[in-house]
Amino acid sequence: MNLSTALEQAAAKQGGKAAYHFLDQTATYEELNMAVQRFASGLKTLGIEQGDHVALIAGNSPHFIVALYGALRAGVTVIPINPLYSPEEISYIVQNGDAKAVILLDILVPLVNKLDASLPLVEHYIVCETNDERVKRGEPKQFSIYEKMKTFSEVINIGLLPFYPPVVDENETAVILYTSGTTGKPKGAMLSHKNLYSNARDIASYLQFSGKDRIITVLPMFHVFCLTVCLNAPLISGATMIIFPKFSPKEVFAQAKHYEATVFAGVPTMYNFLYQASEGHLEDFSSIRLCISGGSSMPVALLENFEKKFNVRVSEGYGLSEASPVTAFNPLDRPRKAGSIGCSISNVENKVVNELGEEVPTGEVGELIVWGPNVMKGYYKQPEETDAAIKDGWLYTGDLARQDEEGYFYIVDRKKDLIIVGGYNVYPREVEEVLYSHQDIVEGAVLGVPDPNYGEAVLAFVVSKNEQLTKGELMEYCRSRLADYKLPKEIEFLTELPKNTTGKILRRALKKQVLKN
Template sequence: MNLSDQLHHIAKVLASKPAYYFMDQSSTYAELDGAVTKFASGLEKLGVKKGDHIALLLGNSPYFVISLYGALRLGAKVIPINPIYTPDEIGYILKNGDVKVVVALDLLLPLAEKMHHNLPDVEQYIVCETPQGQQAGTDVTILSVFPKLKPFTEVVATGDPSFAGPDLQEEDVAVILYTSGTTGKPKGAMLTHKNLYRNAKDSGDYLRINEDDRVITTLPMFHVFCLTVALNAPLMNGATILIDPKFSPKEIFRLARKYQPTVFAGVPTMYNFLLQYEEGNPDDLKSLRLCISGGASMPVALLKSFENKFNVLLSEGYGLSEASPVTCFNPLDRPRKPGSIGQSIMNVENKVVNELGEEVPVGEVGELIVRGPNVMKGYYKMPEDTAVTIRDGWLYTGDLARMDEEDYFYIVDRKKDMILVGGYNVYPREVEEVLYNHPDVVEVAVVGIPDPNLGEAVKCYVVSKNQQLTEKDLFEYCSEHLAKYKIPSAIVFLEELPKNTTGKILRRALKNQEVASSR
């Protein structure tokens, strides 16, 4: 079984049931499955074959759902990309990922025009029309100038509704998720059909998601947390998803009042915004049976305040892209422990080990490693990195953790030096590489600092050879080369950076300085 086959099965059993609501318009499972089939057939008519790579530059919308499942039904490999990435960031992934087809919003047409000369291997750009694009004057008639473009509606319209697709093997790669690496360049985690289906099924079963559930899908669909927990798991179990294009407390409460959702999944920042929203009425969320938190550690004070105000269970879990992503969740049938990421979900093993890979005693801190049908096949075109990360069938997460006597896990520290901005991973080296390309920058070190709204923010320490260089100059430079959430919130100029005896810059010393100054 795989995601595409299960969707087709659900569409037969629950043909007339709403699969999703978007902008207050619904689509049944039969309609969704039909659109998926026709899109898969339309792709084949464009020359797309099983194994080809398709990138999705899309926000939360039916376009994403249909494109994802349509490409999977054809046996193509899907590469979801954050549409707010800069041209440099998008271009790297498209090249490294050997992308043949790009499905993108019409708002990104100017970007496609600018980039397509440098991406000769991209054969087609499938354009999804939006009201915002039409208001902005984005004209799909540019086809005559840019012949690689095809409207999404045309691709679906040309598809054969009886298209069956090729046979899919469970070990075939289905999705490649690019996650930032410590080298500063993103790494593509290859997730198989088995990885995605099993994690969606096991997560859904663990959280008891069923056809009576209505799940608010406001997390970004291109992010693995949403992909499995708020998209695949609900659809695999016949639930209805309430697609929210962009998170805002006002819209969440409106959706809650109108559709009576039963499940909400979000990162801690979202819960903080909902808690602080002055017009948020606790009665509006009374239909929720479960709130799910992931993507970053949930402060215990925030968890308790949210539960007390809205009288709803908030369950924290843990995952990572390389594990499809879920490995742990706080159980629903046993005591929930605030501050814990919970216990291993079914069919997944977690354990804490020392540097030799030996399991440490209960209560001791070590590295969290994971084994199960959800663990990735490896990193795309990076066998050395794969060998370091997956050893003897175990995925080494790089996160420090401990386990208590009841098999509940606790994350003690995040991946070394990683910064979590609103649930998104930002690696210091990635920002540093950009700043090192500035002609006036001699040295740079990046650390995370506390942020009341986003959890953490990026702060840079810079040594410059040009006394006239200003913070504004570097902010503008970063905005040209980094996605918005990666841009530093503060830049400090120093005469020199702290180093050890070998000359290595000590980020930890700067981090400790930030912690001390915040007390």
């Protein structure tokens, strides 16, 4: 069993039921499965074969679902990419991921047109039509990639039926998710069909998803949290997705009330904006049976205030891309413990160990490690990184945690130096690489500081050899090379950075200075 066959079974059992609502569109399970079948056939007609890789830059839309499931049905590996990434970031992932085709929003055509020369392996650009006026004004024939372009509709239309999908082994790579790397370059976590299906199945069972559920899908689909909890798990369960192209508190409340949504999943930043929004009222979430939070720790005060205002239960969980992603969640049949990530979900084992890999006593802090059918195959083309992350089948998360006597886990600290901005991971080294690439920067250091809206914000310290260089100029330099959420909120110029005796920059000393001030 895999995600594609699970969708086929759902279509056979309840073909007339709504699979999703998106703006003014609704598709049944039968319609969705037929579109997936035609897209899979269309890919094969284009010469994209089993084992090939395609990049998917489609945002939250039916295009994303059809492309993802169509590619999986054809035995093709999908590389989801954040549409907000900078050209450099997109180019690196497409190149490193050996993508043979890129499925993209029409608004991104001008961007990839400029990148095409650096993407020699890409043979096809499949353009998702959103009727964006900026694309309409630029005649497609003016783009140098015009000969490689096909619209999404064209690919579906060239698909021949009946289409007989290839036999796909459950251990074949289904998706490669690129995560921020400590070395400054993202690493591609290879998730197999078994990894993705098992986690969707197990989290759906753990959270008691059913065909009666209507799940708000507003988290970004390219992110593994949404991919499993708000897309794959609902489709496995025969539930209905209420898809949002972007997060808007006003729209979330309106659509939740209109469709009588039963499940909301978001990161703490979203909960904060919903709580603060003047549009939000008790009756808007009256049909919600469960609120799910992940991506980063939610402040207990926010969790309790949100529950009180909307009379709902907010349950936190834990996951990471390398684990497809969910490993722990607060159980529904026992008390929810504020500040805890809950207990191990079905078929997954979490353990807290010391530096020797030995399990520590209850209550003691150690590194959280994970075992289960959801643990990734490894990092794409990075065997050394894989060996460092997976030992004897256990995934070492790098997060410090403790476990209480009832089996609930608590994250004590995150991966060293990791910054989480609105649920997105930002590694300081990645931002520092950009700073160091500026001709006037001698040295730099980046760290996370508390932020009332996004949980954390990026703060940069730099030493410049050019006294005329301004914060604004350096910020613009970073903006052209980094996604917006990775940009420093503030840049401070110093004459020197604190270092230890070996010359290593001391981020902790900088953080102490910030917190002191």
